[in-house]
Amino acid sequence: MTDEAPAAPDLTDLLADAPTNWGKWGEDDEVGSLNYLGPEQVLAAAGLIKSGKVFTLQRLIGDPKGDPVWPGRTPAERTQILDEGDWDEGGKGPAFPGGLHYADDKINAFLQGSTQYDALGHVWYGGQIWNGYDARTTIGGLQKASVQPIAERGVVGRAVLLDMARFRGKDNLDAAETYTHEDLVACAESQGVELRKRDILVIRTNYISLFFTLGEKFYEGFCEPGLVYSPELVQWFADMEIPNLVTDTIANEVTFDPNNGVALVLHNALMRNLGVTLTEIADLEQLAEDCAEDGVYEFFYAAAPLKVALGSGSPVNPLVVK
């Protein structure tokens, strides 16, 4: 016996009995639970368009106030390559017939460094990624379950905003604050909206607002608020056939599970095992304000990440239409 806290369990043990959707859509599948979104879901979602209000959910890349990123990643750097200054002096700007001038720039960015879709092969344990593919297929780039098939397919369906911050009567959830699927259901009920099978879940915590007020202190003892693992929660996601989980935090779930200390359990239980696509760092502020005003929390949602060959994720600017 020692007084030391027990070491965090291995994901292989923790999730030994957890449900998976491996093989459900064939041995070649790379988009997982997005298969739940077919023409029926797209048409039902289109039927929710009533007011014509449009919202874009991407956070600004290269925000002068800073870009919140997962610790260890760095914000995107945009570099100006060509501008009018190149024609001002020194004659560096290329000469085109007719006097054409133009601006060019490039970015050096983590593919997960802004509002993003994770590829299903982005995380794993036990040597296997989504659908049972060998984790060695990730070496040098995701040969399986990269972001490319998600980008080619697109994501369209009925989405519901679950405003957890407002539901808890707060401006923002606190570091390490957790919520469960039961809280999501209670939040939906309080908003007067029904959660249905195959809904895209859009969860607001407004936690990232602290990045803009705390600066670098935001990363001290980093533990974001979010969904917390339980076998019941994972089963609920499986039974509800949730295709896509969208949040305004950097990693969609409580960073370290308070019950066992394991990092990003749900990335594995939901994404690796069930094929639920994760969308992170969404900006939900204008949408949430509008939902609170008009009381409409269900809407048409459409998103397509960029087609990046072998990519483990990609920036995205999801669209909501009410």
Ligand code: UVW
């Ligand atoms: C990690 O997987 C570490 O982070 P994210 O899903 O936020 O990209």
